[in-house]
Amino acid sequence: xxxxxxxxxxxxxxxxxxxxxxxxxxxxxxxxxxxxxxxxxxxxxxxxxxxxxxxxxxxxxxxxxxxxxxxxxxxxxxxxxxxxxxxxxxxxxxxxxxxxxxxxxxxxxxxxxxxxxxxxxxxxxxxxxxxxxxxxxxxxxxxxxxxxxxxxxxxxxxxxxxxxxxxxxxxxxxxxxxxxxxxxxxxxxxxxxxxxxxxxxxxxxxxxxxxxxxxxxxxxxxxxxxxxxxxxxxxxxxxxxxxxxxxxxxxxxxxxxxxxxxxxxxxxxxxxxxxxxxxxxxxxxxxxxxxxxxxxxxxxxxxxxxxxxxxxxxxxxxxxxxxxxxxxxxxxxxxxxxxxxxxxxxxxxxxxxxxxxxxxxxxxxxxxxxxxxxxxxxxxxxxxxxxxxxxxxxxxxxxxxxxxxxxxxxxxxxxxxxxxxxxxxxxxxxxxxxxxxxxxxxxxxxxxxxxxxxxxxxxxxxxxxxxxxxxxxxxxxxxxxxxxxxxxxxxxxxxxxxxxxxx
Amino acid sequence: xxxxxxxxxxxxxxxxxxxxxxxxxxxxxxxxxxxxxxxxxxxxxxxxxxxxxxxxxxxxxxxxxxxxxxxxxxxxxxxxxxxxxxxxxxxxxxxxxxxxxxxxxxxxxxxxxxxxxxxxxxxxxxxxxxxxxxxxxxxxxxxxxxxxxxxxxxxxxxxxxxxxxxxxxxxxxxxxxxxxxxxxxxxxxxxxxxxxxxxxxxxxxxxxxxxxxxxxxxxxxxxxxxxxxxxxxxxxxxxxxxxxxxxxxxxxxxxxxxxxxxxxxxxxxxxxxxxxxxxxxxxxxxxxxxxxxxxxxxxxxxxx
Numbered sequence: 001x002x003x004x005x006x007x008x009x010x011x012x013x014x015x016x017x018x019x020x021x022x023x024x025x026x027x028x029x030x031x032x033x034x035x036x037x038x039x040x041x042x043x044x045x046x047x048x049x050x051x052x053x054x055x056x057x058x059x060x061x062x063x064x065x066x067x068x069x070x071x072x073x074x075x076x077x078x079x080x081x082x083x084x085x086x087x088x089x090x091x092x093x094x095x096x097x098x099x100x101x102x103x104x105x106x107x108x109x110x111x112x113x114x115x116x117x118x119x120x121x122x123x124x125x126x127x128x129x130x131x132x133x134x135x136x137x138x139x140x141x142x143x144x145x146x147x148x149x150x151x152x153x154x155x156x157x158x159x160x161x162x163x164x165x166x167x168x169x170x171x172x173x174x175x176x177x178x179x180x181x182x183x184x185x186x187x188x189x190x191x192x193x194x195x196x197x198x199x200x201x202x203x204x205x206x207x208x209x210x211x212x213x214x215x216x217x218x219x220x221x222x223x224x225x226x227x228x229x230x231x232x233x234x235x236x237x238x239x240x241x242x243x244x245x246x247x248x249x250x251x252x253x254x255x256x257x258x259x260x261x262x263x264x265x266x267x268x269x270x271x272x273x274x275x276x277x278x279x280x281x282x283x284x285x286x287x288x289x290x291x292x293x294x295x296x297x298x299x300x301x302x303x304x305x306x307x308x309x310x311x312x313x314x315x316x317x318x319x320x321x322x323x324x325x326x327x328x329x330x331x332x333x334x335x336x337x338x339x340x341x342x343x344x345x346x347x348x349x350x351x352x353x354x355x356x357x358x359x360x361x362x363x364x365x366x367x368x369x370x371x372x373x374x375x376x377x378x379x380x381x382x383x384x385x386x387x388x389x390x391x392x393x394x395x396x397x398x399x400x401x402x403x404x405x406x407x408x409x410x411x412x413x414x415x416x417x418x419x420x421x422x423x424x425x426x427x428x429x430x431x432x433x434x435x436x437x438x439x440x441x442x443x444x445x446x447x448x449x450x451x452x453x454x455x456x457x458x459x460x461x462x463x464x465x466x467x468x469x470x471x472x473x474x475x476x477x478x479x480x481x482x483x484x485x486x487x488x489x490x491x492x493x494x495x496x497x498x499x500x501x502x503x
Numbered sequence: 504x505x506x507x508x509x510x511x512x513x514x515x516x517x518x519x520x521x522x523x524x525x526x527x528x529x530x531x532x533x534x535x536x537x538x539x540x541x542x543x544x545x546x547x548x549x550x551x552x553x554x555x556x557x558x559x560x561x562x563x564x565x566x567x568x569x570x571x572x573x574x575x576x577x578x579x580x581x582x583x584x585x586x587x588x589x590x591x592x593x594x595x596x597x598x599x600x601x602x603x604x605x606x607x608x609x610x611x612x613x614x615x616x617x618x619x620x621x622x623x624x625x626x627x628x629x630x631x632x633x634x635x636x637x638x639x640x641x642x643x644x645x646x647x648x649x650x651x652x653x654x655x656x657x658x659x660x661x662x663x664x665x666x667x668x669x670x671x672x673x674x675x676x677x678x679x680x681x682x683x684x685x686x687x688x689x690x691x692x693x694x695x696x697x698x699x700x701x702x703x704x705x706x707x708x709x710x711x712x713x714x715x716x717x718x719x720x721x722x723x724x725x726x727x728x729x730x731x732x733x734x735x736x737x738x739x740x741x742x743x744x745x746x747x748x749x750x751x752x753x754x755x756x757x758x759x760x761x762x763x764x765x766x767x768x769x770x771x772x773x774x775x776x777x778x779x780x781x782x783x784x785x786x787x788x789x790x791x792x793x794x795x796x797x798x799x800x801x802x803x804x805x806x807x
Contacts, residue, residue: 142621143621144621144622144625144704145621146703146704151701151702151703152701152702166625166776166777254772256700256702256705257772257773258693258694258697258699258700258768258771258772258773259771259772259773260528260531260532260768260769260770261531261532261769261770264532264533264534328771328772330694330771330772330773330774331772333772333774333775333778334772334773334775338775483775483776483777484625484704485704485705485775485776486775486776487704488702488704488705
């Protein structure tokens with residue numbers, strides 16, 4: 001495994017000069033080799049190097065060896081290079097991003113199209129108006145375009161269906177309507193608190209997960225003592241976020257099929273959960289809870305008791321809802337055998353998180369790259385085999401129970417006492433010319449942040465990956481062959497983030 | 504005079520029914536719910552708003568709400584309400600009733616096609632299919648009533664139903680069941696359609712009215728209420744005529760149907776869209792069985 005820097009999750013920053021940096025051809029070969037050996041790509045991006053060159057970094061995760069592999073290559077942007085996407089479709093969004101932001105050309109890119117249409121993209125002639133949508137000619141076929149502006153309170157994204165009557169043959173999802181420039185904003189300020197708040201705003205429904213990944217990267221670069229990290233608080237917060245979102249999605253799935261009973265029950269339970277978080281840290285989505293090297297919200301005995309009481313109640317009541325859903329024929333008729341993503345597809349597109357686990361792919365950073373309190377919890381990923389909407393619902397039902405068990409176990413530990421974690425350290429200087437990888441398993445899947453510092457210890461580049469980046473293609477594949485009217489429940493069963501994609 | 508009373512009662516029922524459905528749903532969900540006449544306030548607001556028309560929409564689109572409301576309202580004139588006779592009545596008015604409802608539907612389908620929206624085209628195709636499948640059920644039900652009474656006008660059918668042999672109550676009960684299912688199909692309720700959804704791709708009726716706003720939308724809402732009331736009254740008359748034919752019983756039975764719809768909507772999920780065709784055909788099949796049962800009972804055919 002030469003030419004890779006091997007890290008363990010949270011094992012510290014790497015000096016940039018120590019990362020093997022070769023020409024593109026050997027880099028291409030070794031990344032392809034690791035992907036063939038079963039690693040998956042957590043991040044792959046390009047930054048400007050010396051002169052006019054680009055440096056591409058690949059961050060790969062090896063789930064069996066529990067390691068993080070980092071490698072780099074120097075590329076001349078004037079020369080077209082072979083793509084990894086041609087071999088591994090999972091690399092598609094990353095290479096689209098690289099091509100779009102740097103102008104790097106690929107000789108054999110199977111489907112070259114914009115990803116986010118960022119303001120500072122290399123080719124300004126590519127716009128929303130000339131987006132190269134796939135089309136099929138045919139008398140019997142028709143195209144249905146949904147969005148980018150949708151009914152309801154959701155974010156912008158264009159869905160182009162090619163249908164034969166009611167049956168979907170093909171769905172193409174075009175995102176990139178938000179242009180938030182989050183990665184740029186992270187480097188525009190040196191204020192650590194502002195950066196932490198930005199990280200929490202990457203995807204509002206995963207603020208704890210993104211906050212955790214940010215804190216992990218910053219703590220490594222700042223060489224903060226591991227004992228300062230409030231492991232219990234962070235793990236409980238992350239699991240409560242998972243519980244809240246799984247409840248919300250169960251309710252939303254019921255709402256989309258017009259099943260009022262399930263919808264109102266889940267909405268009530270979600271409110272209990274997020275209000276508990278609010279009592280703890282003042283924000284329903286856990287914003288402000290996770291900060292580098294400490295926390296302002298340690299678990300006090302009152303908070304421990306509140307969470308224990310409410311989570312025990314939620315577990316019992318959600319168990320009843322789940323039993324009801326599984327015993328209602330009209331609900332099962334909608335969810336079963338609908339929107340199937342088979343395990344081979346999930347693996348080839350690099351699906352992550354609960355969507356991957358619903359298709360039998362046991363991909364879970366809490367087990368493969370555990371941090372915080374996860375090593376002692378001995379987390380076992382919940383998996384389902386069917387890969388349909390029902391499987392994704394089952395994952396939610398089972399993960400809520402599992403997460404609450406984790407929370408209760410950790411609360412038990414927290415009530416044993418111990419030293420309260422310190423207040424966050426927002427002033428700690430960062431190691432110059434270094435790279436750190438922050439990982440967290442959010443409710444949707446793996447979140448990966450990569451921070452690179454310059455020679456003065458400022459964050460020069462901050463690269464973010466939300467799990468949605470991998471999984472949007474999973475949705476497009478899952479609806480193939482389904483009735484177009486079943487698209488909303490397929491979509492909701494994945495519940496992917498638009499803003500997590502449109503950084 | 505009799506006819507005016509019937510019509511007033513029908514309109515009164517039409518205004519009550521959405522409130523009963525909403526309240527039932529709210530109670531089933533453990534909520535207080537919106538105020539009972541919220542739907543009237545909504546329509547009042549809509550009536551004060553102007554309209555925006557798509558550039559591709561022509562006169563059909565503009566005329567459709569009026570045609571739809573007019574056709575449905577005319578259908579109401581044919582219905583008696585308990586012992587109060589109908590405003591309009593002649594032999595064969597049952598057929599006119601069915602086709603007035605179909606006229607309203609046809610106007611809306613054409614209007615939806617005219618907007619040129621891909622959603623509305625899909626909705627129109629679905630509505631046309633469901634309409635075609637549900638029509639036999641309505642005609643068979645009307646036919647059953649005509650068969651057992653020997654009359655072909657609603658007013659006379661119900662007037663003479665009081666003298667029917669008591670076993671015909673079974674037939675009337677089944678007609679009530681078929682009618683509730685027909686209301687669900689015709690007015691786009693769960694499990695066939697979901698009037699509350701915001702998901703265009705799953706809509707049937709709602710997507711066809713997506714381009715309407717203001718007063719046009721208000722007319723369509725009112726037409727929808729009238730249609731539900733007409734079908735509910737039809738079934739309520741049929742049942743009431745067999746045991747207690749008075750306006751109060753009819754009103755109570757019609758509101759009970761609204762409550763039944765609210766209960767179904769609370770406890771059941773929507774059908775997969777592809778299953779709706781089977782669901783509606785089952786109603787037609789049931790209507791046919793009721794027709795045959797009525798025939799068997801009327802002829803006093805004994806089995807075995």
